[in-house]
Amino acid sequence: MNKAILLKNRPKGRPALDDFEFKEIEKPSPEKGEVLLKTKYVSVDPYLRGRMRDEKSYIEPFQLNEPVESGIIAEVLESNSNDFKKGDYVNGMLQWKQFQTSNGEGLQKVDGSKAPLSAYLGVLGLTGITALLGLKKIGKLEKGETLLVSGASGAVGTVVGQIGKIKGCKVVGIAGTDEKIKTIKEKFHFDEGINYKTTDNMSKAIAEACPNGVDVYFDNVGGEILDAAMANINRKGRIINCGAISLYNETERPTGPRHETTLIKKSVLMQGFTVRDFQEEFGEAVQQLATWLQEDKLTYTETIVEGFDKIPQAFIDLFDGKNKGKMIVKV
Incomplete structure (x- = not known):
């Protein structure tokens, strides 16, 4: 059968x-x-x-x-x-x-x-490749920068955060339960975590967790959390639009803040991608992820x-x- x-x-x-x-x-x-x-x-x-x-x-x-x-x-x-x-x-x-x-x-x-x-x-498939190549090709993450990650306890988010720590960055994650916040900090070594479901003012919470602002925002959710991240983005910041799960089930197109002036005034790069945009680099990415896994720099x-x-x-x-x-x- x-x-x-x-x-x-x-x-x-x-x-x-x-x-x-x-x-x-x-x-x-x-x-x-x-x-x-x-x-x-x-x-x-x-x-x-x-x-x-x-x-x-x-x-x-x-x-x-x-x-x-x-x-x-x-x-x-x-x-x-x-x-x-x-x-x-x-x-x-x-x-x-x-x-x-x-x-x-x-x-x-x-x-x-x-x-x-x-x-x-x-971690060794499209999930890990998405995290690594999104950060590499769009985020261009540098040591000492602040990386903010939404959907931080998800499959992509946990890898993104760990790569941020490997690169010597401050990493702040956003997730939806206290248990998930505890996990990303204790297991995946995020520096800070924000529970968006118990936070009344996300923009303020991000500002407190990222006192030097946000250099790179890896966005897995879109919507109001993206708006709050935009309010804290630094000059020449990079926003990686990987997913928008908060909007996937909407039956009508929602409207929100217009970000054009922020993008212009702060010279911010905001780019969407799908992992197949970088297909020629898959082999190298998997080798790097496997090396980090073997060296116990990555877990999942x-x-x-x-x-x-x-x-x-x-x-x-x-x-x-x-x-x-x-x-x-x-x-």
């Missing part, structure tokens, strides 16, 4: 379980040049919400009544390919199916003896949910902040 998870409806606002459909399908057999894959770990990420909209973006939207796809670690069960053998583990953008075939395009072998397999979806946290049937709920739980670090489903 084989099961797939399809996108049944385009969500209006916050996704719901009714927006997904489980379908029993045939277990495929690999043809010449193909491999049969068994899904082992599934990455669920906020950006998938954008692909559920029928609109032009940097990546094609999901089609209704077709399987959702995301980053997946899979085991090669059968191989008719010269590039892969039975027992290999691979990482790739694959569909939410228990079993599927692939011609190998876009698949990368991963070594479970060097790091846990799930790490290749997180995962929230692992077990069961193929739990994938949609795990995705929905992202929008309630139920994950600590990377959200992964073990199949």
Whole structure:
């Protein structure tokens, strides 16, 4: 037996379980040049919400009544390919199916003896690469600067903060519970933390935590927290727009403060990106992250949910902040 998870409806606002459909399908057999894959770990990420909209973006939207796809670690069960053998583990953008075939395009072998397999979806995968290359290519972080990170207890945010400390910066993180603030300070060595849910005045809180202002702001949430960070940005500051989870489920486009005068008067750089903008540097980035991991300069946290049937709920739980670090489903 084989099961797939399809996108049944385009969500209006916050996704719901009714927006997904489980379908029993045939277990495929690999043809010449193909491999049969068994899904082992599934990455669920906020950006998938954008692909559920029928609109032009940097990546094609999901089609209704077709399987959702995301980053997946899979085991090669059968191989008719010269590039892969039975027992290999691979990482790739694959569909939410228990079993599927692939011609190998876009698949990368991963070594479970060097790091846990799930790490290749997180700190050694697109998550870690996003953090490193966002800081390197846009943030241009320098020793002694102040780095502010929103979504600081999430998968990308925790890596961003740790790289900031490796680079010799003061790092301040923003998260949504006291427990998460405690974690980013004790486990990930952030200097300060701000619980935005218990803070009445975010601009003032950032000013107190960053008395020398903010040189680089790594933004994972957008919205009012971005506005507060802008109020504290230094001259020639850099704002890295990585995500905007606070806005992903909005049904109407919100309006807020206009930042043009701040950008002009303070010569601030504000740039959005997707990690694939820097694809030519992926290999070097993974090597650097792996080195830091081996040197115990990087650590990571995962929230692992077990069961193929739990994938949609795990995705929905992202929008309630139920994950600590990377959200992964073990199949």
